[in-house]
Amino acid sequence: MAKVLAAVRTGPSKTEIREFPMPEVPADSALMKMEVAGICGTDVKLYKTPPSAAPVIMGHENIGVIAKAGSEFVRRKGFKEGDLVFVEHYVMCGKCEWCHAGQYRHCENTDWRNNPEGIRYGYTSAERAPHLWGGFAQYVYLPWNAVVHQVPKGVSAELAGLVTPMANGVEWSLFDGGVGYNSTVLIQGPGQQGLSQTVICKQAGASLIIVTGTSKDAARLKVAKELGADHVIDVQKEDPLQRIKQVTGGKGVDVVLDCTAGAGTIPILLGVEAMKRKVKAITIKSARGHSYKACELALAQLASKRFPLEKVTTHRFGLKDVDMAIKSVGGHGVPDVIHASLMPWL
Numbered sequence: 001m002a003k004v005l006a007a008v009r010t011g012p013s014k015t016e017i018r019e020f021p022m023p024e025v026p027a028d029s030a031l032m033k034m035e036v037a038g039i040c041g042t043d044v045k046l047y048k049t050p051p052s053a054a055p056v057i058m059g060h061e062n063i064g065v066i067a068k069a070g071s072e073f074v075r076r077k078g079f080k081e082g083d084l085v086f087v088e089h090y091v092m093c094g095k096c097e098w099c100h101a102g103q104y105r106h107c108e109n110t111d112w113r114n115n116p117e118g119i120r121y122g123y124t125s126a127e128r129a130p131h132l133w134g135g136f137a138q139y140v141y142l143p144w145n146a147v148v149h150q151v152p153k154g155v156s157a158e159l160a161g162l163v164t165p166m167a168n169g170v171e172w173s174l175f176d177g178g179v180g181y182n183s184t185v186l187i188q189g190p191g192q193q194g195l196s197q198t199v200i201c202k203q204a205g206a207s208l209i210i211v212t213g214t215s216k217d218a219a220r221l222k223v224a225k226e227l228g229a230d231h232v233i234d235v236q237k238e239d240p241l242q243r244i245k246q247v248t249g250g251k252g253v254d255v256v257l258d259c260t261a262g263a264g265t266i267p268i269l270l271g272v273e274a275m276k277r278k279v280k281a282i283t284i285k286s287a288r289g290h291s292y293k294a295c296e297l298a299l300a301q302l303a304s305k306r307f308p309l310e311k312v313t314t315h316r317f318g319l320k321d322v323d324m325a326i327k328s329v330g331g332h333g334v335p336d337v338i339h340a341s342l343m344p345w346l
């Protein structure tokens with residue numbers, strides 16, 4: 001019987017390559033051959049401090065080719081074998097109010113945090129049949145309720161691997177932050193998330209984009225400029241507030257996006273200060289993931305080739321290098337990684 005190789009998180013900062021049986025594919029399901037799994041700050045966090053002791057195939061930003069599709073899957077979902085697709089890590093239950101409103105990212109029935117039976121790519125236990133619930137594997141299993149997007153023609157799997165940070169960019173800066181024509185924006189953190197926000201804000205017509213980082217972010221700040229940031233600030237070398245006031249003529253910015261991956265309250269306090277003139281009208285929102293529409297807009301943005309996003313997809317890793325790949329994204333491995341593509345067949 002054919003086997004599928006996967007990198008399984010077996011404990012804090014521990015990975016093992018394991019073999020799983022190639023699953024049967026019922027009529028309403030499909031099997032995706034993995035091309036690229038993006039790695040983000042969430043992986044860094046969940047690898048270091050796993051939320052449970054269960055073995056998990058991580059990888060929640062998954063691009064692949066439909067390798068096998070049941071007849072009902074093809075009929076209901078409109079995808080066929082050979083299609084290059086992006087599968088969201090959210091899986092909808094299709095029954096609750098959130099799902100009916102299209103807000104399946106808030107679906108409680110499929111959220112692993114409150115439902116141990118819930119399925120979410122990169123989070124669900126590998127002990128649960130048919131086991132292939134994460135992208136750090138050669139194949140991923142797609143049940144009827146997986147949320148699947150077509151990758152536009154001309155977009156490589158590696159470029160499509162940026163869709164998650166880009167979709168978050170659309171959701172947070174445009175839908176939540178209301179960035180638009182002539183907006184002035186401060187983006188804190190020049191990682192893949194901050195850089196994606198930069199591109200989205202630029203495309204939306206922001207007239208001023210300031211990106212901040214620390215001294216270890218020198219390469220990332222350079223890319224921020226190449227993607228359209230008007231000013232970049234190394235907060236360890238100069239007072240960010242001073243500079244923000246200077247470039248905004250003392251007005252401060254309209255919108256602040258904290259993409260510092262939980263650096264704590266300092267970015268938030270700086271953000272509030274950076275908007276000071278508007279202090280009575282400040283709204284603080286906590287953003288969560290992306291919607292279907294944000295993903296579609298992000299894929300269209302990638303297809304436009306308008307920005308040199310290949311400068312963001314800096315590194316590729318194979319399946320046996322999952323441990324190093326995650327550590328590198330966290331800043332403790334290969335230097336200057338911005339976006340790491342985990343390519344299980346490399």
Ligand SMILES: [Zn+2]
Nearest residue numbers: 040042061164
């Ligand atoms: Zn992620």
Ligand SMILES: [Zn+2]
Nearest residue numbers: 093096099107
């Ligand atoms: Zn639901």
